[in-house]
Amino acid sequence: MKKxxxxxxxxxxxFTGTMAQVAIIPQPNEVLLKxxxxxxxxxxxxxxxxxxxxxxxxxxxxxxxxYHFQLDAIAENAAPTTNxxxxxxxxxKKQDNGSYHLLVNDNKIIIESNSxxxxxxxxQSLIQLLPTENNTDGAxxxxxxxxxxxxxxSYRGMHLDVSRHFFGIDYVKKYIDFLALHKMxxxxxHLTDDQGWRIEIKKYPKLTSIGSKREGTIIxxxxxxxxxxxxxxxxxxxxxxxxxxxxxxxxxxxxxxxxEMPGHSMxxxxxxxxxxxxxxxxxxxxxxxxxxxxxxxxxEPSEKTFSFLEDVLTEVMALFPSKYIHIGGDECSKIWxxxxxxxxxxxxxxxxxxAHELQSYFIQRMEKFINKNGRQIIGWDxxxxxxxxxxxxxxxxxxxxxxxxxxxQKHQVIMTPGSHCYFDHKQIKKEDSVxxxxxxxxxxxxSYEPIPKELNASQAKYVLGAQANVWTEYITNTSxxxxxxxxxxxxLSEVLWTSPxxxxxxxxxxxxxxxxxxxxxxxxxxxxxxIDIEP
Numbered sequence: 001m002k003k004x005x006x007x008x009x010x011x012x013x014x015f016t017g018t019m020a021q022v023a024i025i026p027q028p029n030e031v032l033l034k035x036x037x038x039x040x041x042x043x044x045x046x047x048x049x050x051x052x053x054x055x056x057x058x059x060x061x062x063x064x065x066x067y068h069f070q071l072d073a074i075a076e077n078a079a080p081t082t083n084x085x086x087x088x089x090x091x092x093k094k095q096d097n098g099s100y101h102l103l104v105n106d107n108k109i110i111i112e113s114n115s116x117x118x119x120x121x122x123x124q125s126l127i128q129l130l131p132t133e134n135n136t137d138g139a140x141x142x143x144x145x146x147x148x149x150x151x152x153x154s155y156r157g158m159h160l161d162v163s164r165h166f167f168g169i170d171y172v173k174k175y176i177d178f179l180a181l182h183k184m185x186x187x188x189x190h191l192t193d194d195q196g197w198r199i200e201i202k203k204y205p206k207l208t209s210i211g212s213k214r215e216g217t218i219i220x221x222x223x224x225x226x227x228x229x230x231x232x233x234x235x236x237x238x239x240x241x242x243x244x245x246x247x248x249x250x251x252x253x254x255x256x257x258x259x260e261m262p263g264h265s266m267x268x269x270x271x272x273x274x275x276x277x278x279x280x281x282x283x284x285x286x287x288x289x290x291x292x293x294x295x296x297x298x299x300e301p302s303e304k305t306f307s308f309l310e311d312v313l314t315e316v317m318a319l320f321p322s323k324y325i326h327i328g329g330d331e332c333s334k335i336w337x338x339x340x341x342x343x344x345x346x347x348x349x350x351x352x353x354x355a356h357e358l359q360s361y362f363i364q365r366m367e368k369f370i371n372k373n374g375r376q377i378i379g380w381d382x383x384x385x386x387x388x389x390x391x392x393x394x395x396x397x398x399x400x401x402x403x404x405x406x407x408x409q410k411h412q413v414i415m416t417p418g419s420h421c422y423f424d425h426k427q428i429k430k431e432d433s434v435x436x437x438x439x440x441x442x443x444x445x446x447s448y449e450p451i452p453k454e455l456n457a458s459q460a461k462y463v464l465g466a467q468a469n470v471w472t473e474y475i476t477n478t479s480x481x482x483x484x485x486x487x488x489x490x491x492l493s494e495v496l497w498t499s500p501x502x503x504x505x506x507x508x509x510x511x512x513x514x515x516x517x518x519x520x521x522x523x524x525x526x527x528x529x530x531i532d533i534e535p
Contacts, residue, residue, distance in 0.1 A: 026497035034144035041139035047079035048087035099150030132517035157186035157467030163193035166234030182493035194266035194286035206271035263332030266297040277340035330380035360386030420448035486526035
């Protein structure tokens, strides 16, 4: 392995700017190197229609932040023949899923697409042609190249749990920028769980005045070596939520909110115990991790509970224009329903055989309300138990079995198996920090194939894509968060964007030599053992 590292280092030092600056992640479908280089400098102009302002602004913001200059804009029809970056929408009547054509030649850069998203993705590839040092003195050379590209999957996502540990608005925006730079288009925001409710709901103020606060947190890995007695809190106001949604939309990223139900609801029940199966028993926001069979964190499937959830989701849907609303559905401690007189009577009344069917009844009740409002639910694969809601999209996390079953039932699927897509797992076999466990190396992430071999061609069409999940029980700060996602996010981006025929892990490892320099440019923390997978 040391010999491989030495060889790669020699290759890296021998590469000219030409080779180094076509290390694009995710790998484009078609790359044709052309002779020579072009220059971007303070005198370079950008020409684009008003509809492409988001892409132009993103590029200029990036230039200003990392190279300390930006480009002046001119009208699209006034573009000169040289020293120009031209963004052009072509046949917008035939919009696709984000394909683009990038041409760099003789100091003229053209990005063409049928869609605004495609132009934005072309900008991300152009950014990766830029040098990884910011001492450019207002001018930099980039390789002349022709790129034709398109994404493989329509859903390319990253998740962030802000319940266990809270991350402020400014950092959430930075996280969204990481997604944009990797051509990802969905941000799954895990806003509620047992350890904290993180979104303002005006009709139920105790969700944040009580539910967003816990008395402290266990020390070390569960069950912990002690308790820190340090109060922990945080939530986002509705105005902050709107700001994040707008910020993401300008980067062609959809924010999918998750409001957990019927389990993982301790933060709700600490604030409003009347919605539990044991309303007279006081409850607290959880200070530890795990599934709480010994503590009641499950919502009673009563009409007043459904009315409460409908009120909450009404406010949530007003904030998030996403087609998808994630309602959790995982790890529900059904023992509390089995001990509840109300729940047992309801099962008898509705002809439900067991608590699994009661969960299906619960999920279907919420689905009808969400569908009525023009949205579609996403649920973790436990929503398959007891019968799948008619229009539900399944997020398969306990391996691929749930996703395979859902696709065979002609339900849409997002793959996110813990084996390959959990970025809270350790990255090397010998743990270098406290994690939840598991072992998911960069190479393992890169090896993932979202279409299971058990599905035939017609069934495979129901797999929309995949995402990585970042659970934050043991991720307490932004430095640790970045360390856990990089370079695994880069590997996943290539899994989701690049056609299998264009993927090659050895080539990807070579590109990581330059991606590391880009991480350094961004001043982010990252796992530096990403070439030598098992140091």
